[in-house]
Amino acid sequence: MALKIEHLTGGYTGVPVIKDINLEIKTGEALGLIGLNGAGKSTTIKHILGLLRPQKGKISLNDVVLTQQPTAFKRQVAYIPETPVLYSELTLKEHLELTMLSYDLDEGEAWPRAHELLKMFRLDDKLDWLAIHFSKGMQQKVMIVSAFLADTSLLVIDEPFTGLDPLAVANLISLIKEATAKNKMVLMTTHVLAEAQQAVSEYAVLNNGTIEIVGSLQEIRTHYGLKPTDTFDKLYQILNQEQQNE
Numbered sequence: 001m002a003l004k005i006e007h008l009t010g011g012y013t014g015v016p017v018i019k020d021i022n023l024e025i026k027t028g029e030a031l032g033l034i035g036l037n038g039a040g041k042s043t044t045i046k047h048i049l050g051l052l053r054p055q056k057g058k059i060s061l062n063d064v065v066l067t068q069q070p071t072a073f074k075r076q077v078a079y080i081p082e083t084p085v086l087y088s089e090l091t092l093k094e095h096l097e098l099t100m101l102s103y104d105l106d107e108g109e110a111w112p113r114a115h116e117l118l119k120m121f122r123l124d125d126k127l128d129w130l131a132i133h134f135s136k137g138m139q140q141k142v143m144i145v146s147a148f149l150a151d152t153s154l155l156v157i158d159e160p161f162t163g164l165d166p167l168a169v170a171n172l173i174s175l176i177k178e179a180t181a182k183n184k185m186v187l188m189t190t191h192v193l194a195e196a197q198q199a200v201s202e203y204a205v206l207n208n209g210t211i212e213i214v215g216s217l218q219e220i221r222t223h224y225g226l227k228p229t230d231t232f233d234k235l236y237q238i239l240n241q242e243q244q245n246e
């Protein structure tokens, strides 16, 4: 059981943005996708979500091929976007009901879990609020609650740590760990190592649309000649230098 991206080439026009990408996330694994602005992280995510059509290659999740069975594939995927996407006329309660409907969840089973998640993110007394009236961080929390409520095989999380308060960051990290302990798969893009390394077991470095290396933090450090104390800042300097030398 795994998410498999095989020889994926794609983007927005005839000119590919990502080129011949191979990635595999097995059950119980969380992979951090890292790279400079414009490296192709969001484009890769858009392909996994079925929002872009590959020019070449194949994406499958637990043997369900995205292009062959898009609905079955998407039922197994929840997404936390970097910028929250909420409906202006729906309350928090209605957003959660929509998630339950979209993922065919049994309401009787889903509501206790929803209340647990809402309490964790201090939203349990705001069910009747219009979600767009929430602050940006609270809106992000709605996306997190909805995604973890969906309880899918794969969770795709785009740059989750900016804008969340430290309590929410800690809760999100513990939810990601709980998900992988329950054999879920997680793909997360991030620029911040301190948080990422608490939740992620492996990293893939995307540079100019191609995967340079996939490995543990130790393997990434060795590959780029980084010291154990170096943060991602140093890695980004090296990637930037590589691009300028091309």
Ligand SMILES: Nc1ncnc2c1ncn2[C@@H]1O[C@H](COP(=O)(O)OP(=O)(O)OP(=O)(O)O)[C@@H](O)[C@H]1O
Residues within 6 Å of the ligand: 012, 017, 035, 036, 037, 038, 039, 040, 041, 042, 043, 044
């Ligand atoms: N809608 C679009 N149409 C055309 N080109 C796009 C579009 N969105 C992104 N691109 C281009 O694709 C390339 C990769 O962008 P992408 O958004 O995947 O990068 P990223 O790694 O997610 O960056 P960031 O860290 O800034 O989010 C960039 O050159 C960008 O200009």
